[in-house]
Amino acid sequence: MSKKIDILGNQNIPTQGALIVPGRLNLSEALYIEQLLSGRKVTWLCEENVVLDAATRNVLEKPDTTAVSFSANDTAPAAIGETLKEHLKNNGVIIFIPGDVSAHDGECCHIPAPVLKQLCALGLPTLPVSVTRPEETALSTEKTNKLANSVLSFAKLIPAKDISVALWREGLLAAEETAFSAREFLNGSLPVALLAGLKKHGSSTKLFDGTDDSATSFDKLLGAAIAFSAEIRKQTKKKRVGILLPPGKGGMVANLAVLFAGKIPVNINFTSSHSAVQSSIRQADIDKFITADPFVRKIPAFPWPPNRDLIFIERTLPAIKKKIIRWVILCKILPTSVIAKILGIGVEKGDAEAILLFTSGSSGEPKGVPLSHRNVLANICQFGSRLQLEYDAKILGCLPLFHSFGCTVTLWYPCIEGVNLVTYPSPLETKRLAELIEMHSVNMLLSTPTFLRGYMRRVKPEQLKSIDYVVTGAEKLPKTLAEAFHDKFGILPLEGYGLTETSPATNLNLPERKATDEAPVIPSNQTGSVGKFLPGIAVKITNPATEKPAPIDTQGTIWLRGANIFPGYLNNNKKTKEVIIDGWFNTGDIGRLDDEGFLYIEGRLSRFSKIGGEMVPHETVEAIISKVLGLDAETERKIAVVGVPDEKKGEAIALLTTICGDTREQECIDLRYKLMDEGLPSLWCPKIFIPTDEIPMLASGKLDIKGCQKLAE
Numbered sequence: 001m002s003k004k005i006d007i008l009g010n011q012n013i014p015t016q017g018a019l020i021v022p023g024r025l026n027l028s029e030a031l032y033i034e035q036l037l038s039g040r041k042v043t044w045l046c047e048e049n050v051v052l053d054a055a056t057r058n059v060l061e062k063p064d065t066t067a068v069s070f071s072a073n074d075t076a077p078a079a080i081g082e083t084l085k086e087h088l089k090n091n092g093v094i095i096f097i098p099g100d101v102s103a104h105d106g107e108c109c110h111i112p113a114p115v116l117k118q119l120c121a122l123g124l125p126t127l128p129v130s131v132t133r134p135e136e137t138a139l140s141t142e143k144t145n146k147l148a149n150s151v152l153s154f155a156k157l158i159p160a161k162d163i164s165v166a167l168w169r170e171g172l173l174a175a176e177e178t179a180f181s182a183r184e185f186l187n188g189s190l191p192v193a194l195l196a197g198l199k200k201h202g203s204s205t206k207l208f209d210g211t212d213d214s215a216t217s218f219d220k221l222l223g224a225a226i227a228f229s230a231e232i233r234k235q236t237k238k239k240r241v242g243i244l245l246p247p248g249k250g251g252m253v254a255n256l257a258v259l260f261a262g263k264i265p266v267n268i269n270f271t272s273s274h275s276a277v278q279s280s281i282r283q284a285d286i287d288k289f290i291t292a293d294p295f296v297r298k299i300p301a302f303p304w305p306p307n308r309d310l311i312f313i314e315r316t317l318p319a320i321k322k323k324i325i326r327w328v329i330l331c332k333i334l335p336t337s338v339i340a341k342i343l344g345i346g347v348e349k350g351d352a353e354a355i356l357l358f359t360s361g362s363s364g365e366p367k368g369v370p371l372s373h374r375n376v377l378a379n380i381c382q383f384g385s386r387l388q389l390e391y392d393a394k395i396l397g398c399l400p401l402f403h404s405f406g407c408t409v410t411l412w413y414p415c416i417e418g419v420n421l422v423t424y425p426s427p428l429e430t431k432r433l434a435e436l437i438e439m440h441s442v443n444m445l446l447s448t449p450t451f452l453r454g455y456m457r458r459v460k461p462e463q464l465k466s467i468d469y470v471v472t473g474a475e476k477l478p479k480t481l482a483e484a485f486h487d488k489f490g491i492l493p494l495e496g497y498g499l500t501e502t503s504p505a506t507n508l509n510l511p512e513r514k515a516t517d518e519a520p521v522i523p524s525n526q527t528g529s530v531g532k533f534l535p536g537i538a539v540k541i542t543n544p545a546t547e548k549p550a551p552i553d554t555q556g557t558i559w560l561r562g563a564n565i566f567p568g569y570l571n572n573n574k575k576t577k578e579v580i581i582d583g584w585f586n587t588g589d590i591g592r593l594d595d596e597g598f599l600y601i602e603g604r605l606s607r608f609s610k611i612g613g614e615m616v617p618h619e620t621v622e623a624i625i626s627k628v629l630g631l632d633a634e635t636e637r638k639i640a641v642v643g644v645p646d647e648k649k650g651e652a653i654a655l656l657t658t659i660c661g662d663t664r665e666q667e668c669i670d671l672r673y674k675l676m677d678e679g680l681p682s683l684w685c686p687k688i689f690i691p692t693d694e695i696p697m698l699a700s701g702k703l704d705i706k707g708c709q710k711l712a713e
Helices: 027-036 054-060 077-091 113-121 165-181 190-201 218-235 249-260 274-284 293-298 313-319 321-333 336-343 373-387 404-417 430-440 449-458 479-489 573-579 618-629 665-677 705-712
Strands: 005-008 018-022 042-047 066-070 093-096 126-132 150-154 206-209 214-217 240-243 264-267 289-291 310-312 353-358 368-372 394-397 420-423 444-447 469-472 494-498 505-508 537-542 556-562 584-593 599-604 608-611 614-617 639-646 650-657 688-691
Touching: 005 027, 005 165, 018 027, 018 077, 027 054, 027 093, 027 150, 042 077, 066 077, 077 093, 077 113, 113 165, 126 165, 150 165, 165 537, 165 556, 190 218, 190 249, 190 321, 190 336, 190 353, 190 373, 190 404, 206 218, 206 249, 214 218, 218 249, 218 310, 218 313, 218 321, 218 336, 240 249, 240 274, 249 264, 249 289, 249 313, 249 404, 249 420, 274 353, 274 368, 293 313, 310 313, 313 321, 353 373, 353 404, 368 373, 373 404, 373 505, 394 404, 394 430, 404 420, 404 444, 404 505, 420 430, 430 449, 444 449, 449 469, 449 479, 537 584, 573 584, 599 618, 608 639, 608 650, 614 618, 618 639, 618 650, 618 665, 639 705, 650 705, 688 705
Parallel strands: 005 150, 018 093, 018 126, 042 066, 042 093, 206 420, 240 264, 240 289, 264 353, 289 310, 394 420, 394 444, 444 469, 469 494, 650 688
Antiparallel strands: 126 150, 206 214, 353 368, 494 505, 537 556, 556 584, 584 599, 608 614, 639 650
């Protein structure tokens, strides 16, 4: 065979008879597996309605080849399994061949759900195999000649008595994670990748700054960042540098310059409380902060460090204009490797700390989250490979740079992949944002449900006609809001999922692929879910009460493993050991997967109450309360559920509300009856009603859990 294929986990190939079920498979890969099994009888298995390419069909129809079929509609799959056991005698192997489907690049499972269910119902010992083709998920800066090889990654054998769709999918994701995490680019350097991306796309890609309507090519931003990096090196010997800037030219140049100076950027959350800000600065050990005069004047209440500790970017850049011009020219002439050597970057790479973020502090003091070069590069690849934006696409960057999505997706991703960026300092000014979207024909909008409500109130439908993707995160996307947004703008918001600790993106719903000929379409989105896992992320579920492993299709605590998972909290080994065990990260979220691989988040563990031994999800209760009260999804949040101590049951449900107070006792009693009419157990109904003028929210658009708890207490 002309094409080389890499093998991982070949020690998992059983010597006993087994059914091998790869997530996808072309002819060369199928024949390679057959070669690995040299000396053993191989039987090929297909679903009878499958669409196969001509070459594969020709091989299966050869006289010396044993091929059998089954129907996904057969009502007695166990009987078919008994027949197929004949082919497993004397250590024989059955290899399933998935047919042609319409699926997004990097999709690990090309088997329609009914077919997969039938395969598992055969009751045979089953071996999941991940087949990855790195060229489908390559960064634009990777050397494509090294990506020609497919990778076959074998999971562990699932015994016949245990086989299920959930176990097969769990094994497939684990095998795919092994393959992705072995990719060479993950051992690289973030600043070197940024340098390569900016050089490659610099003249064709621009940053459109909505504050002054300027357009600056990436190559000029690169020159400015390199020149500015020398000034940063002069100003501080510390390894980390604080940045207090919103999205825009200044924010991008500052972050790039800190990395090119061989240091670690720390974007400070300037919307946090004074104590949270001071905690972040203390934990990060920062003595210099990059900012701008206009920004200082805009938020005078912020606990600004002394002027001697501030580096004003708008004062510094004009003073080094000649150096900037020189570097713009040099970057066009010199190769990436030479510039990297001059700057002294690339020594720190792989698992070394690249950037430092802080959690929002929604449930306590902000925690430092160091992300390695490996983490950030992995997530740029994972997220970007799913989007598959056109070369001239534009994304809106208005999420704060201290927000993990704002950092990875609207800062590092555009630089490396060459995506035009339209920036604005605030996600709240939706009227101005809509003007920018219309003016620049923006294709992708990243937002939160809270911010989407602003578009519903202030924006005309025609202003968003260029948008192809609306991706939401940070909080649950209410179905009513998604439907209302779709009705008004003709665009269905697609929910994603991620955490600061996961760099951040792990899941994403995508627009459905179009059917091609007779090939079935593998679903890309599911209402109510946060989408399928991005490439290279493994998942397991544990019972939140017992902490024992549970099937991934049952509700439980979500654990993740992958190259995008952070190494541990800054200077906090105790907390790190609580959330990272044997390489698995405890997200603190409760959820489950369905048979097609979509993840459903039922809520954060901190947003559950244990009442009489039963786990009660706050978000589920909130959704039903919103329904019975007829709350408008387009307006600001009016309710929040919290748990409060209860002598009899351990905890009780309390409702923070801006519309129903404890002075209106009959209204509260009526609400309880309405909730029970909707099928909500009495145990789950609010026992205490707490009136408030507003529901505490964070600047990121998330519910301020800590603030809500304080109100309740």
